[in-house]
Amino acid sequence: MPDNVRIAIDAMGGDIGPAMTVAGCAMVAEQKNDVEFLLFGDETLVREQVAKYLGLSGVATCIHTDVAIQMGDKPSQALRTGRRVSSMWQAIDAVKQGKADVAVSAGNTGALMAMAKVILRTLASVERPALAAIWPNARGESIVLDLGASIGADAQHLVDLAVMGSAMARIVLGRDTPTVGLLNVGVEEIKGIEEVKAAARILRGMPDKHMKYHGFVEGDDLGAGTVDVVVTEGFTGNIALKTAEGTAKQIAQYLRTEMNRSIMSRIGYLFARSAFNALRKKMDPRRSNGAVFLGLDGIVIKSHGGTDGLGFSGAVDIGYEMARNGLQAKIRETLVESHEIMLTFDQPAAATER
Amino acid sequence: MPDNVRIAIDAMGGDIGPAMTVAGCAMVAEQKNDVEFLLFGDETLVREQVAKYLGLSGVATCIHTDVAIQMGDKPSQALRTGRRVSSMWQAIDAVKQGKADVAVSAGNTGALMAMAKVILRTLASVERPALAAIWPNARGESIVLDLGASIGADAQHLVDLAVMGSAMARIVLGRDTPTVGLLNVGVEEIKGIEEVKAAARILRGMPDKHMKYHGFVEGDDLGAGTVDVVVTEGFTGNIALKTAEGTAKQIAQYLRTEMNRSIMSRIGYLFARSAFNALRKKMDPRRSNGAVFLGLDGIVIKSHGGTDGLGFSGAVDIGYEMARNGLQAKIRETLVESHEIMLTFDQPAAATER
Incomplete structure (x- = not known):
């Protein structure tokens, strides 16, 4: 560069x-x-x-x-x-x-x-691109993907998502070996789809060089910030993202309504204005604007269409960071490693496309 | 009874x-x-x-x-x-x-x-049971299912979920013809999985007697309360539910931290205490405790394990309402109707299990 x-x-x-x-x-x-x-x-x-x-x-x-x-x-x-x-x-x-x-x-x-x-076009060994975003959580931030670039994922694609997401996390979060979790459901009997289980088996077998596999995580781990990278296929990821956005809006609306209900609470609001401003800033979707297309032979950033200059600058900033810190090289080095491991791996369910 | x-x-x-x-x-x-x-x-x-x-x-x-x-x-x-x-x-x-x-x-x-x-056992024409809950939203409440009773759903199962969820909604929300939405993703090109599209075709063909099909909804429609009943298969539903719970916790934690940060905001908190109490009540998971197993030949209610007496009383209350208002009869009458329509329906993708 x-x-x-x-x-x-x-x-x-x-x-x-x-x-x-x-x-x-x-x-x-x-x-x-x-x-x-x-x-x-x-x-x-x-x-x-x-x-x-x-x-x-x-x-x-x-x-x-x-x-x-x-x-x-x-x-x-x-x-x-x-x-x-x-x-x-x-x-x-x-x-x-x-x-x-x-x-x-x-x-x-x-x-x-x-x-x-x-x-x-996609990188040589990647079948489909993914859309990844920075997700603010209670402990800081994490990377979540795929947010809807494609629907369904076999085990290999989920592993690719883990690899690409952790490359992005190394840049965004500044960690050498980000932790990676596979999004799953918690009910024992039905613990996840076959593809997710197969991806877990492969990820467990990978060395902790560029990422560390944590295990399954559930929906509430997104807000809690249990892992640095949360991996899921695009249908579920898109719905999780929009559900979280919708919940945040809903709570903000509750809060507004309640703070306006009485004179006392309006006075309280004035006293606590700095706290409310800080909260508003934390929940401001412009702060985490800018999703990254991963798996392409080049970096493309998607900004929200309805944002303003500040929000768009966030997306440009992310693009700058990705380019400056060599996202593509980081993805390539980990991909090579993971594909070598996958070749040695017995993966009966990896071929079952959902 | x-x-x-x-x-x-x-x-x-x-x-x-x-x-x-x-x-x-x-x-x-x-x-x-x-x-x-x-x-x-x-x-x-x-x-x-x-x-x-x-x-x-x-x-x-x-x-x-x-x-x-x-x-x-x-x-x-x-x-x-x-x-x-x-x-x-x-x-x-x-x-x-x-x-x-x-x-x-x-x-x-x-x-x-x-x-x-x-x-x-399940009702004669229902293949698998579902887990449905009352979801508080900005406009009131809606019914969301399946929250994880089973993974994956073909078109017919999604239609069954719509039927059963709307029977529950008629009781909980007191509406004669609740509106029903199919949870989907918003990106045009990949608008949803085949099964969801096939279910939409069937639901569009059904009369508005016991429910009214609205169309596709996205994750943020859950918090917005766009429809009375949101239908999705169990994997996505479970993750959406837990993502919303996690987001609510995360925001509550932000709010607590900010309100404690300065003396001014603590004074503000005291003035606005009634507003905060009202908010806390609105966000109290005990208020919406109690999920209903639908599709069985009998009513079973699942309460959160970690709740207290008040939370458990909510689950018992839901059980009472379901029994008192004839949930099973309402499900049966709409099921019969929907299956008659499905028989007349050309549904090429309905048999594709995910």
Whole structure:
């Protein structure tokens, strides 16, 4: 990687577009002096935004694209109308061409995933990419994957998820050997699907060099922060993520309602305002914005579409960290190791696709 | 049903046993004058507790059993050591024998499920039982199932879950035609597993007589309360439930930490104490304690093992409501209807077991 981290931005992505994406880049540029941006989008709109931020001068290059993928576009439709000509395509393609180290988009997830797969393809030994996010928990943060990049997983794919998630955790959490748990259910008799059990057998056999297998974890271990990396297939992972988001919203609403119910509690709120602000900050989804596509031959970051500049800057930050700290190399070294072990492993259930 | 609702209690179940279960029954007896208890357990221990509550005199009968199923017992082990002789077995068997209208246990979930299946068997057309709970949400409450009674579900089982869950919702929520949603993921391209899509096709074809099919819902719809009944298979349901519980705990811990951080916020807490108490009450897991096994030829309620008398009384209350309001009859009438429709339905994917 050259001295600067070069970040390709799908400037048209998200509900708001350039006003939001460029603001996010400007925030990152203020904090880092080793970053460059390639901004793909409608040149007039993007330049207008870039002009607002002194910090972007000299570090942002605008590249005009004619097409912006819409949030409602189906992936197949996005590939048809946006191939080569869209801001999303070009941002990803810049990574493929070696012109950027990472691409960030707040656009439509399905379209982003489809384009990323077509352009970058998966790493040699990885069958399907995964979507991983940083999950705030009671003890700090953990990495959770797959959040919905694909549905179902055989044992080998679950092991790949563990490998890729722990590579990301080494960067995000700064641990040499992050702990890894397989998400499962707690009722003894039915302890999990066959694929999960088979993955556990393989993971138990792996050396603790780049990660340490902890065992099964349950849904409440996500909030408790029992392990550094929680592995599950995409259907369950997506539902767990959205269930947690929904629960947080629900409790925030309860809290608001109750604090507004009486004069006494409103006075209490004023006294405790700093505590409520701290809580709000802790629960702010913008703080953990930015999911990472893992398993592709290049780094792509997905930001929430409905976020603002601050939220988008979080996603750009994650992209910066992943590129700066060599995510891809870390994934590759552990993948090689795990596949060598899998070859020696008797895995009767590993082939059963769910 | 005779005039009184007759409730069979596994008095030895739960982490504490009789001191907790009998206390719970006493609370219910205080509020209802049409209830009787059959208390199965160690006679000395149970009688000692019953003697503490005036309200139980005349409405509680103690039946001695020699064996108590342990929380750590595997289901197979529980069936071996507890068949016929355990408090859990006898409580369920009382329902089978027509001596009780419902059984309630805070014992080991796997053992309870295994025994309930052996003793009561499933309803004629239902393949596997399900575990359903009342889920507090921003708009009130909903019914969510399956929470882990079985893993995986074909389209027909998902439809059965919808039918059984809506029968429960008619009682708990007091709605004639509860709305039903199928839990799914939101990414367009991969919109769900084949079985879920097939179940959606069947549910769309059903008349709105006893339930109204809403469509797919996502994880955050659980907290938002978008529909009255949320249907998913047991693996995902179990993980969603525990993820929500874990998130609630995590936020409560954040809140405690922040409110204790400064003198100002502690003063604020004092002013707003009634608001915090109301919030605590809303988030109290004891308020929604008591999951219902659905699809068996008899009603069995599972209470959390680690709850107290108040929590257990919630589970007993749910059992009372289910029996009093004819849960089984409501399930049967809707099942018949749905199976007639399924027979007329072309369902290519319905047979694909996950």
